[in-house]
Amino acid sequence: MNIASRVVYWQGAGSGQSSARRRPRRTQESLDARRNRMRGGPVTNNVIRRVAGVVGRLGFASAMAGASVLEQHAVARAAETTTFQFPMIEVSQSWGVPTQFTIYLTATVGDQPGVTTFGVATPPPFDGGSMLDSAARIRWANLTTGASGVIDMAIRETAQQPCDCAPVPVPVFTGAGRIVAAATADGVAINVSSGLGTFTTP
Structure with missing residues (x-):
């Protein structure tokens, strides 16, 4: 092999070595690019984290809004009034004239825990004074706890x-x-039939 041939051969060999050293670098860059695409890349990962944060905040806000709606619903249904299933019937007077009245009593619960408020759904009309007013005597019993009691309450319009x-x-x-x-019936009234109601007090 002459000197010129050796120079050409050396240049070709050097060129091949240089190419061989560059190819792995291009191959590594390609692998890095593929990995970034598969992982989503740093930009995509940041976007995903931001979206996850927004979704989390929206979820929390939705949960709070739902709790508020449930709370409002609970407040709206807190007080419940039950009319006695059987009315009280009495004979009393109206402006001095004996008159029979059918009176439905009520029980309202839920305003306060353990408290029942007794009222009158159909009060008899005013009778001209208070001397001959009739009243109702209510005897109640708590079947769950065994507690019981008696109250007297006015039932006429005033x-x-x-x-x-x-x-x-x-x-x-x-x-x-x-x-x-x-x-x-209590007071001057004559009891014809007792009223009766049953309900649950929270």
Whole structure:
């Protein structure tokens, strides 16, 4: 081999070695690019993290809004009034004339824990004075706890219509549980039939 041939051979060999050294670098860059594409790349990962944060905040906000709606719903349904299943019937007087009245009593629960408020759904009209007013005596029993009690409450309107003169409801601590209440005419009235109601006090 002459000198010129050796020079050409050496240049070709050097060129091949240089190419061989560069190829792995291009191959590594290609692998890195593929890995970034498979992993989503740093930009994509940042976007994913931001989206996850937004979704988390939206989820928390939605949960709080749902809790608020449930709370409002619970408040709206807190007080519940039950009309006695059987009315109290009495013979009393109206402006001095003996008259029979059918009176439905009520029990409202939920305003306060363990408290039952007794009222009158159909109060008899004002009778011209207070000397001959009739009343109701309510005997109640808590079937869950065994507690019991007796109250007297006015059942007539306190003035002649038109007026806002319904008898004042009476709150009683009956305790939470299943309540049974019986109402009989009191005062100058004659009891014809006792009223009876059953309900649950929270």
